[in-house]
Amino acid sequence: MNQSHPDFELNTAQIQALESAVKLLKAGKLVAIPTETVYGLAANAFDEAAVRSIYDTKGRPSNNPLIVHIKHADELRAIGKNIPDMAWNLAARFWPGPLTMIVEKSDKISDLVSANYSTVAVRMPAHPLTLALLHSLDFPLVAPSANRSNHISPTKPEHVRDSLGTKTPFILDGGACQKGLESTIIGFENNGQDVVLYRQGALSEEELELFIGKPLIYRSEETKQSQSPGSSRKHYSPNTPLILVDDINQHLEKGHNRVGYLVLKNEWNFSPPNKVIALSPEKNLEEAASKLYDALHALDQSDLDLIVAQSMPNVGLGKSINDRLKRAAER
Ligand code: TXA
Ligand code: MG
Numbered sequence: 001m002n003q004s005h006p007d008f009e010l011n012t013a014q015i016q017a018l019e020s021a022v023k024l025l026k027a028g029k030l031v032a033i034p035t036e037t038v039y040g041l042a043a044n045a046f047d048e049a050a051v052r053s054i055y056d057t058k059g060r061p062s063n064n065p066l067i068v069h070i071k072h073a074d075e076l077r078a079i080g081k082n083i084p085d086m087a088w089n090l091a092a093r094f095w096p097g098p099l100t101m102i103v104e105k106s107d108k109i110s111d112l113v114s115a116n117y118s119t120v121a122v123r124m125p126a127h128p129l130t131l132a133l134l135h136s137l138d139f140p141l142v143a144p145s146a147n148r149s150n151h152i153s154p155t156k157p158e159h160v161r162d163s164l165g166t167k168t169p170f171i172l173d174g175g176a177c178q179k180g181l182e183s184t185i186i187g188f189e190n191n192g193q194d195v196v197l198y199r200q201g202a203l204s205e206e207e208l209e210l211f212i213g214k215p216l217i218y219r220s221e222e223t224k225q226s227q228s229p230g231s232s233r234k235h236y237s238p239n240t241p242l243i244l245v246d247d248i249n250q251h252l253e254k255g256h257n258r259v260g261y262l263v264l265k266n267e268w269n270f271s272p273p274n275k276v277i278a279l280s281p282e283k284n285l286e287e288a289a290s291k292l293y294d295a296l297h298a299l300d301q302s303d304l305d306l307i308v309a310q311s312m313p314n315v316g317l318g319k320s321i322n323d324r325l326k327r328a329a330e331r
Contacts, residue, residue, distance in 0.1 A: 010132060018129065021172045022136045025050075030057060032146045032160045033133065034174025035125040037098045037182050037202050038153040038293070039160050040069070040143025041169070051112050051142055057167045060149045065115035066142040067100050067183070068122045071134035079122055079140065081106045084192020086212070093211055096126035098179050098202035102187035113142055123183055129174040145182060150235055152300065152328075155180045155293045162297065180290035181320055184208065189217065200320040202289065235327040238300035242307040244322075244329045251308045260299040262309040264288055275302050285317040292321055296328065 010018065021031045025042065028050040033042045041058060043050035045068050055062055068079055073091040076083055080103035087101050105120035114120050125131065134141065145153040147163040154160045155177040161168045184201035186208070188194065197205065197216040209216055240260070245251050248263060258273045266278040277295040279288035299307050309325045312318035 010129075014129060017172055018133055018136065020170060021133055024170055025133075025137060025141070030054060030169040032154075032157070032164075032169055032171040033127075033130045033141070033143060034172060034177060035069075035127045035130055035143075036096075036178045037125070038155055038177055038180070039146040039157070039171075040125075040130075040141075041146040041160075041164075042069070042141040042143040044137075045113060045140045045142040046108070046110075047139075048110055048112055051110070054142065054144060057164065057169070058144060058147070058149045060144065062112075063115050064144075064149075065117055065121060066113050066144055068109070068113065068120055069130070069134065069141045069143050070122060070124050071131060071140075073124060075140060076101075076103070076122055078108055079106055080104055080120060084188045086188060086192050086195065090186075090195075090211070091124070094203060095124040096131065097124070098126070098181075098183040099123060099208075100183040100185040100199075100201075102185065102198065119187070121185065127174050127177075129172060133172065150237055152236055152238055152296050153182060153293050154297075155290075159293070159297050162301075176290075176294070178290060179286075180293055181317070181324065184320070186216070200323045202317070202320065204316045205319060206316055235330075236296075236324050237328050237330070238296050238307060240300050240304050240307050241331070242309055242325070242329050244309050244311055244325045246311050248308065248310050258302075258304045258306075260302055260304040260307045262295055262299060262307060264310060264312060275299065275304065285312060285315070285321070288312060289317040289321055292324065 024031050025044055028047050031042050033040045041054055043054050073095050082104050100121050100123040102119050102121050105114050109120045146160045147154050151163055157171045157173050160171055179202035181202040184203040185199035187196045194217050195212050261276040264279055265281050265283055266276055270276040279291045312321045
């Protein structure tokens, strides 16, 4: 097996773990893989039975298509067709990285992967272990986030175990995910001239627009929903009720026994039994994004009656965080 990725030296334990992951994936089994965004539940994209077991393991509705993970932008040629120039430009600029592109699918992609859509979602992840894994395989990997459907996405191996329980597959341990929010999903319209935003994510809208040189197109919630089920309103939910508020001051001690506050910076004097998690004392939204799901997992396991989350400034990754918090607040 090709044991190294050009930019990355693997230690012995990592090489052994990679070898196990390769064996399992070749045998049609699932493996939880680290990416820079969140952990994915991976299978051979060309093995129908393996892909089917992803849906079973997550309890995922079969109308929710999967993202195909590739090791090199060139692979887009085999997986998609009629790829717009803009897609190649975006791949050259943002891959490997947290950008998923939806293109017309080729015959290589089964209807199971695309959930009967004529399109397929593709991205090249940036985690060195998973890139090394992909370089050791002669097939791409489909990988949704490695959590039970509709629950909080995993950014650490223990989140995968907590969410999937006895269904947890072998986990390729790549530590905590660096970005901590799912990839941004875009598609193309008007012969590839227009870029449509389907899911806000770890690549900010501003950064994308700066590169594209014109505004992204936003779809109404209804269209988005039918196009990208990850944008369904309720998603990313903790079990504990969560409310999203602009002003924490108006939501202090409202008769609940134990409240967990999720804030950017702790500017209040919360006292036990209440709990507070500050996402970034420096008010850095990248840092806040990287810690968001870990904080939600922690609050959800703290036996609280309510989680009060503060909305983030509506710029950069603050928009993506707010998007996830809104969905987490849906009941
Ligand atoms: O960061 C990520 O994207 C992570 C890591 C593991 O790569 N994956 C992830 O996958 O978030 P998942 O399955 O949890 O979310 C994929 C989203 C879903 O909302 C799905 O509806 C959308 O991608 N999607 C996939 N194929 C699509 C298509 N052909 N058209 C529209 N939306 C699509
Ligand atoms: Mg997901």
